[in-house]
Amino acid sequence: xxxxxxxxxxGFQGLPAATQIILHTLLxxxxxxxxxxxxxxxxxxxxxxxSSIVNSLFSERVAAVSAFRSETLRPRQYSRSKDGFKLxxxxxxxxxxxxxxxxxxxxxxxxxxxxxxxxxLYVDRLDGPREDKVDVKISRxxxxxxxxxxxxxxxVVFTHAEIHLEDVTYSEFVSRRSAALRNIILKESRFKTVNxxxxxxxxxxxxxxxxxxxxxxxxx
Ligand code: GDP
Ligand code: MG
Numbered sequence: 001x002x003x004x005x006x007x008x009x010x011g012f013q014g015l016p017a018a019t020q021i022i023l024h025t026l027l028x029x030x031x032x033x034x035x036x037x038x039x040x041x042x043x044x045x046x047x048x049x050x051s052s053i054v055n056s057l058f059s060e061r062v063a064a065v066s067a068f069r070s071e072t073l074r075p076r077q078y079s080r081s082k083d084g085f086k087l088x089x090x091x092x093x094x095x096x097x098x099x100x101x102x103x104x105x106x107x108x109x110x111x112x113x114x115x116x117x118x119x120x121l122y123v124d125r126l127d128g129p130r131e132d133k134v135d136v137k138i139s140r141x142x143x144x145x146x147x148x149x150x151x152x153x154x155x156v157v158f159t160h161a162e163i164h165l166e167d168v169t170y171s172e173f174v175s176r177r178s179a180a181l182r183n184i185i186l187k188e189s190r191f192k193t194v195n196x197x198x199x200x201x202x203x204x205x206x207x208x209x210x211x212x213x214x215x216x217x218x219x220x
Contacts, residue, residue, distance in 0.1 A: 009080035011060030016215040037086040044123035046070050046094025049159035052205035075111040101141040109145045126158035139188035161202035161219040162209045170220035
């Protein structure tokens with residue numbers, strides 16, 4: 001069984017002031033809707049920055065991160081509480097090895113059985129090479145493992161978002177990179193309802209990222 005840690009969200013104070021204000025507004029909104037907990041799952045290839053996202057979200061070093069080997073050997077759950085609200089993040093091992101979806105996805109599926117999952121963050125690097133064939137396999141495998149009904153809960157997250165490009169503008173690159181992955185997901189996921197827009201967000205986990213005067217990260 002993975003260790004469960006549940007503590008006060010002390011790292012909240014370390015988030016940029018503007019982010020704290022947005023989160024306070026969000027928490028108040030959730031409280032009104034009588035939502036007092038949210039569970040997020042991170043999925044993706046190894047080394048794309050899943051465990052780093054746990055640390056960025058909580059603004060605390062909770063998950064082990066490594067440039068050289070997989071530190072996340074099995075799913076692991078972290079919870080932090082703030083003003084009666086509990087945020088749980090489930091970090092998982094990468095499930096793609098040498099372009100193939102491996103057995104780790106099945107162990108993630110078993111770990112998640114019976115748990116209520118509100119949001120799935122599918123993580124990939126913004127600056128990673130285009131691997132359309134691998135993305136096709138991953139989209140199919142996710143649909144198979146969890147059922148196509150998972151997709152309305154999915155947000156695509158592109159890490160390593162601070163990149164400097166010579167030949168295209170940042171926004172053009174982001175829109176083409178995201179469209180390519182989202183199109184594959186929509187085509188391969190067998191998730192065919194109207195309103196099929198897979199949202200995406202940009203994330204930079206590196207603490208040396210450029211910032212504005214409010215300590216919010218700037219990616220381009
Ligand atoms: P995981 O295997 O998906 O959990 O990936 P990790 O979170 O362990 O990250 C793998 C490596 O990428 C580590 O060296 C991290 O410091 C680095 N890393 C993760 N996210 C980012 C990011 O957004 N920007 C940069 N520059 N490095 C990152
Ligand atoms: Mg990890």
